[in-house]
Amino acid sequence: MQAIDWSSIGFGYIPTDYNVRCVYRDGAWGEIETTSDTNISLSIAATCLHYGQEAFEGLKAYRCPDGKVRVFRPDENAARLQATCRGLVMPEVPTELFIEMVERVVRLNESFIPPYESGATLYVRPLLIGTTAQVGVHPASEYLLVIFVTPVGPYFKGGFSTNPYVITRDYDRSAPLGTGCYKVGGNYAASLKANKWAHEQGYSCEFYLDAKEKKYIDECGAANFFGIKQGTYVTPLSTSILPSVTNKSLMQLAADMGLKVERRQIPIEELATFEEAGACGTAAVISPIERIDDPETGHSYVFAPDGKPGPVSTRLYKKLVDIQYGIEPDVHGWTRVVIDA
Ligand code: PLP
Ligand code: COI
Numbered sequence: 001m002q003a004i005d006w007s008s009i010g011f012g013y014i015p016t017d018y019n020v021r022c023v024y025r026d027g028a029w030g031e032i033e034t035t036s037d038t039n040i041s042l043s044i045a046a047t048c049l050h051y052g053q054e055a056f057e058g059l060k061a062y063r064c065p066d067g068k069v070r071v072f073r074p075d076e077n078a079a080r081l082q083a084t085c086r087g088l089v090m091p092e093v094p095t096e097l098f099i100e101m102v103e104r105v106v107r108l109n110e111s112f113i114p115p116y117e118s119g120a121t122l123y124v125r126p127l128l129i130g131t132t133a134q135v136g137v138h139p140a141s142e143y144l145l146v147i148f149v150t151p152v153g154p155y156f157k158g159g160f161s162t163n164p165y166v167i168t169r170d171y172d173r174s175a176p177l178g179t180g181c182y183k184v185g186g187n188y189a190a191s192l193k194a195n196k197w198a199h200e201q202g203y204s205c206e207f208y209l210d211a212k213e214k215k216y217i218d219e220c221g222a223a224n225f226f227g228i229k230q231g232t233y234v235t236p237l238s239t240s241i242l243p244s245v246t247n248k249s250l251m252q253l254a255a256d257m258g259l260k261v262e263r264r265q266i267p268i269e270e271l272a273t274f275e276e277a278g279a280c281g282t283a284a285v286i287s288p289i290e291r292i293d294d295p296e297t298g299h300s301y302v303f304a305p306d307g308k309p310g311p312v313s314t315r316l317y318k319k320l321v322d323i324q325y326g327i328e329p330d331v332h333g334w335t336r337v338v339i340d341a
Pocket of ligand 2 (some may be wrong): 057058059222223281282283284
């Protein structure tokens with residue numbers, strides 16, 4: 001293996017030694033297979049290719065200062081994948097199978113888990129695809145679940161440092177009764193144009209409004225939104241956003257810290273009242289928001305006038321990351337030791 005400069009890697013793809021796979025056929029999941037082949041062989045008529053019958057997940061494994069390797073809330077990712085499966089009429093992946101595959105692929109690729117000091121982590125990417133060859137639009141009868149890993153650095157520039165974001169009114173990533181609440185490739189395909197537009201103007205990412213009324217903040221292309229004001233953690237309630245494991249965890253940590261937690265619609269104008277704001281997700285962790293610009297009204301909602309992350313976001317970030325790295329006591333039982341010291 002070529003030496004990797006862990007502290008300089010971005011959120012990309014570095015192939016590793018092994019991935020694990022499981023096939024669903026004749027109404028049942030088969031045995032877990034291990035392979036070092038990073039390609040898959042598929043029929044040109046597979047349903048995932050034509051009709052987007054594909055789902056994915058994202059979680060991380062952490063090399064901790066105590067020498068152990070932990071993964072964070074894999075049961076939550078399993079539950080969300082099951083919800084996605086129901087949404088796309090795919091067979092549900094049992095939680096035990098999901099966790100066993102996650103643990104196995106992390107152990108097999110131990111040499112790719114970045115050191116604690118680097119700030120990089122091992123990203124775990126489960127992928128479920130319909131593989132039946134058919135041209136009619138109906139669910140496949142055969143599926144492939146692959147879980148691979150890749151070492152990653154920060155998703156948004158600078159990691160825990162503030163970035164500018166922009167509201168888009170010209171594009172929706174999902175519809176109110178569509179697939180926004182599921183982790184499916186189509187949502188991300190739908191976000192590429194708006195994301196390109198945002199990047200071309202120097203923004204970190206685009207923020208979507210609710211698709212129906214365009215009145216409320218939904219989320220950005222790859223992370224949920226939260227705002228902090230007067231001792232309250234506020235995050236959107238919407239049918240078209242992904243239920244984020246990170247956000248769910250932050251809501252709990254905020255409550256533990258004595259903050260009030262509100263999950264409700266957030267009118268755009270309310271952005272002016274937040275003292276701090278952040279984008280949160282597995283890849284983003286917390287990406288503190290410097291400002292959100294609204295090109296239509298010309299309004300710039302500034303959350304970090306000095307360019308620095310706010311005190312509440314900083315406390316939440318530290319608490320979350322310290323639990324993930326086994327530094328803080330894991331009072332909620334969120335972490336799972338995959339490799340012992
Ligand atoms: N929203 C979207 C659209 C995402 O892709 C992600 C990433 O998974 C999130 C939110 C954050 O979810 P989680 O915290 O479970 O990673
Ligand atoms: C994640 O945060 O895990 C994501 O999946 C976001 C993005 C890489 C799609």
